[in-house]
Amino acid sequence: MTKIGLLFPGQGAQEVGMGKALAEAGAAARRVFHAANEELGLELDRICFEGPAEELGRSDVAQPAILTMSVAALRAMGEAAGAPPPAAAAAGLSLGEYTALVAAEALDFRQAVRLVRYRGRFMQEACQANPGTMFSIIALEDAQVEEACRLARAQTGGGVWPANYNSPGQLVISGGKDAAAAAAELCTAMGARKTVELKVAGAFHTPLMQPAADMLAPMIEELDLRRPAFPIVANVSGRPTADPAEMRRLLIRQVTEPVRWVDCQRALVALGIGRCYEVGPGHVLRGLLKRTEEGCPCLGVSTPQDVAAYAESAAGSAN
Numbered sequence: 645m646t647k648i649g650l651l652f653p654g655q656g657a658q659e660v661g662m663g664k665a666l667a668e669a670g671a672a673a674r675r676v677f678h679a680a681n682e683e684l685g686l687e688l689d690r691i692c693f694e695g696p697a698e699e700l701g702r703s704d705v706a707q708p709a710i711l712t713m714s715v716a717a718l719r720a721m722g723e724a725a726g727a728p729p730p731a732a733a734a735a736g737l738s739l740g741e742y743t744a745l746v747a748a749e750a751l752d753f754r755q756a757v758r759l760v761r762y763r764g765r766f767m768q769e770a771c772q773a774n775p776g777t778m779f780s781i782i783a784l785e786d787a788q789v790e791e792a793c794r795l796a797r798a799q800t801g802g803g804v805w806p807a808n809y810n811s812p813g814q815l816v817i818s819g820g821k822d823a824a825a826a827a828a829e830l831c832t833a834m835g836a837r838k839t840v841e842l843k844v845a846g847a848f849h850t851p852l853m854q855p856a857a858d859m860l861a862p863m864i865e866e867l868d869l870r871r872p873a874f875p876i877v878a879n880v881s882g883r884p885t886a887d888p889a890e891m892r893r894l895l896i897r898q899v900t901e902p903v904r905w906v907d908c909q910r911a912l913v914a915l916g917i918g919r920c921y922e923v924g925p926g927h928v929l930r931g932l933l934k935r936t937e938e939g940c941p942c943l944g945v946s947t948p949q950d951v952a953a954y955a956e957s958a959a960g961s962a963n
Contacts, residue, residue, distance in 0.1 A: 647732040647917050648730060648732060648919055649735070650735075650747055651921065652736035652929075653922065653928060653929055655703065655710065656926075657710055658701065659926070663925075666713075667689065670724070671723070672720050672723035675719070677689040680753075684758065688705075688709055691709065692709050702768070703764035703771075711743050711760050713946075718747055718923050721921075721954050731748075732915065733874050733876070734747050734748055734876055734877070737879070737903060738879060738903055741878065742756050745872065745891070747923075748872030748876055750872035751867065766860055767899070772846075774847065777820075780816050781836050781839055784815070786815055788835075796826040796827035802819060803847070804817055804820065804827045804850075805818060806902050807902050809906045810932050811905070811935040812906065812935060816842070818848055818852075849903055853899045864895050876891065879898050880898050882908050882911055905932060906936055910937065912937075919942070921942065922942055923946075924946060927944055
């Protein structure tokens with residue numbers, strides 16, 4: 645029987661209208677949105693379903709919104725199939741790591757949605773205190789991008805570092821505006837096919853986020869974090885873990901350290917995962933997995949039609 649892995653998106657996947665059809669189609673998804681509204685004292689469902697995009701895009705709204713929509717889709721899968729997806733492992737990109745912990749029953753949804761709202765707020769405050777940006781570097785070796793960042797730091801006196809090792813040939817750098825722009829220019833000179841500045845609030849996954857990590861750390865330490873039902877492949881290490889103490893340390897480090905998503909994807913395949921589901925808004929993770937591990941197919945689950953297709957597949961596998 646094919647082992648199933650779950651993938652959960654991070655900030656940037658949000659889009660106005662997300663989750664509306666799921667909530668209209670099933671009680672399980674509606675319950676998730678209602679629980680988020682209660683926990684946050686916020687009409688999160690209205691913002692997800694109707695926008696405006698500017699409000700949904702704020703870090704302190706986008707992060708709980710994406711987590712909520714992803715969990716709503718996950719619960720809809722369980723409702724349609726009669727049981728939760730029989731996952732053997734999971735991983736989530738940045739914010740998505742919290743969703744993965746909820747999926748593995750290591751973290752209560754209400755705790756998670758409350759925590760990631762603070763996470764988004766703290767990260768936004770750090771962005772305002774230390775303005776920065778991010779660039780996606782296409783078709784250049786990791787070592788060359790790392791060297792470009794080192795040279796840019798020396799040239800500008802500012803900070804820029806690799807932030808997301810997304811797939812072979814795609815690495816995102818992050819840092820102060822001048823240093824990041826200088827590193828992107830160096831990458832172009834080294835032969836990068838393209839460099840694209842991303843529409844983000846600041847320099848995520850770098851030491852410039854240390855103030856956010858410092859504020860978030862005590863809250864993570866107090867989490868009721870349990871042993872997960874299946875391994876979670878951690879962003880920081882790129883390795884599976886099931887130890888709550890280690891998970892806490894990695895969640896804190898994740899704020900200021902790069903996301904090693906290539907390693908995460910390869911670790912899932914090494915665990916025997918033969919099919920993945922990207923659960924939640926967007927489709928970025930499917931594309932990254934195809935470029936990293938082409939032999940491991942990935943299907944998206946974000947609409948009632950996706951949920952129905954999953955349920956049909958699950959029924960076929962059971963028979």
